[in-house]
Amino acid sequence: MTLDWTAFTPWSSLAGGLLIGLAAALFLVLNGRIAGISGVLGGLLRPAPGDLAWRIAFVAGMLMAPLAYALWSPLPLTQNVAGYPMLIAAGLLVGIGTRYGSGCTSGHGVCGLARGSRRSLLATACFMASGFVVVLLARHLGSG
Amino acid sequence: MQSLSAWLVGLIFGVGLILSGMTNPTKVVGFLDFTGAWDPSLGLVMGGAMTVAAIAFRWARGRTRAVLGAPMQIPQSRVLDKRLVFGSLAFGAGWGLAGFCPGPALVAMATGSVAAVVFVTSMLIGMAVF
Numbered sequence: 001m002t003l004d005w006t007a008f009t010p011w012s013s014l015a016g017g018l019l020i021g022l023a024a025a026l027f028l029v030l031n032g033r034i035a036g037i038s039g040v041l042g043g044l045l046r047p048a049p050g051d052l053a054w055r056i057a058f059v060a061g062m063l064m065a066p067l068a069y070a071l072w073s074p075l076p077l078t079q080n081v082a083g084y085p086m087l088i089a090a091g092l093l094v095g096i097g098t099r100y101g102s103g104c105t106s107g108h109g110v111c112g113l114a115r116g117s118r119r120s121l122l123a124t125a126c127f128m129a130s131g132f133v134v135v136l137l138a139r140h141l142g143s144g
Numbered sequence: 145m146q147s148l149s150a151w152l153v154g155l156i157f158g159v160g161l162i163l164s165g166m167t168n169p170t171k172v173v174g175f176l177d178f179t180g181a182w183d184p185s186l187g188l189v190m191g192g193a194m195t196v197a198a199i200a201f202r203w204a205r206g207r208t209r210a211v212l213g214a215p216m217q218i219p220q221s222r223v224l225d226k227r228l229v230f231g232s233l234a235f236g237a238g239w240g241l242a243g244f245c246p247g248p249a250l251v252a253m254a255t256g257s258v259a260a261v262v263f264v265t266s267m268l269i270g271m272a273v274f
Contacts, residue, residue, distance in 0.1 A: 001178055001179055001180075001182050002180075002181055002182065003181075003182055003184065004174060004181035004182055004183045007170075007171065007174050007181070007183040007185070008183050008184055008185055009165050009171075009185050010184075010185070010188055012163055012164065012165060013164045013165055013166075013185040013186070013188040013189045013192075014188045014189070014191075014192045015163055015164070015192075016160045016161065016162070016163035016164025016165065016166070016189055016192075017160065017164055017188055017189035017190065017191065017192025017193040018160075018192045018193070018195075018196055019156055019157075019159060019160030019163060019164075020156075020157055020160035020161065020164065020189065020192070020193040021160075021192060021193035021194065021195060021196025021197045022156060022160070022196055023153045023154075023156040023157035023160060024153075024157075024193065024196070024197040024200065025196055025197050025199060025200030026149065026152070026153050026156070026200075027149070027150070027153040028197070028200045028201065028204055028210070028216075029200055029203065029204070029210060029211055030149040030153075030210055030211050030212050031146055031149055031150060031153075031210055031212060031214055032204075032209065032210030032212075032214045032215060032216040032217055032218075033210075033214075033217050034217070034218065034219065035153060035157060037157075037245075037246040037247040037250065038246045038271070041246060041250075041267075041268070041271060042271050042274075045268065045271055045272050053146070053147045054146045054147045054150040055150070056147075057147035057148070057150040057151040057154065058150040058151065058153060058154040059154060059250065060151055060154065061150070061151040061152060061153065061154025061155035061156075061157070061158065062154040062155070062157060062158040062247070062250050062251055062254070063154075063158070063250065063251070063253070063254040064154075064155055064158070064254070065154075065155055065157075065158025065159045065161070065162060065251050065254065066158070066162065066251060066254045066255045067254075068155060068158075068159055069158075069159050069162045069163070075162065075255055076162065076165060076167070076168060077168065078167055078168045078169065078170075078252055078255065078257055078260075079168060079169065079170040080169055080170075080243070080257070080259040081169045081170060081173050081242065081243045082169070082241055082242045082243070082259070084259075084262055086241055086242065087242050087244075087259055087262045087263045087266065088262060088263075088266045089238070089241065089266075090237075090238040090239070090241040090242035090244065090263060090266075091238065091242070091244075091249075091262070091263040091264065091265065091266025091267040091269075091270060092238070092266050092267070092269065092270040093234045093235065093237050093238030093241070093270070094234075094235055094238035094239060094242075094244070094245065094246065094249075094263075094267050094270065095238075095266065095267035095268060095269060095270020095271040095272075095273075095274070096231075096234060096270040096271070096273070096274050097231045097232065097233070097234030097235030097236070097237070097238060097270075098231065098235045098246060098271070099231070099270075099271050099274040100227055100230065100231030100234065100274060101227065101228050101229075101230070101231020101232040101233075101234070101235055102219075102221075102227075102228065102231065103232075104235060104245050104246050104247070105190075105239075105245045105246075105247070106157075106245075106246070106247050108232070109190055110190060110193045110194055110197055111197055111201075113190075113194050114193075114194045114195075114197035114198040114200075114201050115197075115198070115201040115218070116201075117219070118222065118224065119219075119221060119222065119223070119224060119228055122224055122228060122229065122232075123228055123229075123231075123232040124232075126228075126229055126232035126233045126236060127232045127233070127235045127236030127239060128176075128236060129233070129236065130232075130233040130234075130235075130236030130237045130240065131176045131236040131237070131239045131240035132176050132178060132236075132240070133237075133240070134176075134236070134237050134240030134241055135173055135176040135177050135240045136177075136178075136179060138240070138241070139173075139177055139180060140179060140180065
């Protein structure tokens with residue numbers, strides 16, 4: 001393992017992380033809920049009564065974030081790592097996996113670990129481990 | 145009010161994801177690539193977010209209602225079961241393949257990334273068939 005110093009962005013990543021934490025904290029304090037994106041989206045597909053409005057508002061806020069960000073700074077570049085067939089397969093895995101496992105990087109990774117949930121610790125260990133294995137296979141063994 | 149605060153939370157969350165660099169799949173995969181050239185950025189994003197969120201969860205302990213009046217809805221389950229393990233393993237595999245998880249993919253879609261549109265469409269189908 002070598003550290004990729006040219007790619008590492010300690011300050012902006014830490015600052016962004018603090019903002020994500022602030023959002024999760026506000027949602028808990030004001031709305032009494034866990035800011036888990038897969039949960040917000042999953043509930044949007046099968047809304048409980050009185051549940052639709054805030055879910056739409058949450059997603060609308062996220063979709064407006066690039067506009068807000070672009071007001072004071074140019075948007076960072078995104079470089080994709082997968083072609084369309086891979087993106088479709090990955091999307092299905094993420095969609096099914098997060099519903100089956102009751103959460104993703106935000107619900108388990110951020111909120112779950114922050115509240116000391118053992119379920120979330122196990123979930124985070126699992127998705128980190130399989131993500132690591134997939135990247136290892138794809139990057140280092142796949143083309144060999 | 146519940147919707148207004150949810151909108152604000154979504155906005156702050158999304159801006160945080162952009163600032164942190166997590167809407168860029170290359171940075172996410174760079175974190176998962178421990179054996180190659182490792183980019184630790186994602187660790188700082190999670191650590192920073194968790195630290196701030198932990199303060200709020202401390203505050204929430206023992207409370208039954210949130211500030212805007214809704215009941216606190218914190219998951220109560222403590223079961224470590226196969227669903228949790230296999231669901232999370234599947235999620236991690238998709239995450240590693242595309243470098244997208246649900247939040248960053250949504251935000252990247254709004255920046256006009258066609259790849260993110262394809263990913264999110266497929267993810268919503270996955271969520272719907274589940």
